[in-house]
Amino acid sequence: MADCTVQVRMNGPLRITGPFDLTDQDDNAFTIPEGQAVALCRCGRSANKPFCDSRHRTEEPMFEAPSTAA
Ligand code: FES
Incomplete structure (x- = not known):
């Protein structure tokens, strides 16, 4: 079984459950421990990128994106 689940x-973010390490564009590192989840913005509207701040649900037009793997 995988250690990390995506x-x-x-119509929302990528929810990733640790353990994993995340590094942003400025090389700020985040260590997400086992069992803890974070949501990464997929809509581009978050004021707290790379994390989701739920704006995909509150700002019009509503964010819509296919989410089924083919
Ligand atoms: S996916 Fe939630 S704010 Fe972008």
Whole structure:
């Protein structure tokens, strides 16, 4: 079984459950421990990128994206 799980949320973020390490564009590092989840913005509207701040649900037009793997 994988240590890290990535779930594509319908019309929302990528929900990733640790353990894993995340590094942003400025090389700021985040260590996500086992069992803890973070949501990474997929809509581009978050004021706290790379993390989702739920704006995909509150700002019009609503964010819509296919979320089923083919
Ligand atoms: S996916 Fe939630 S703010 Fe972008």
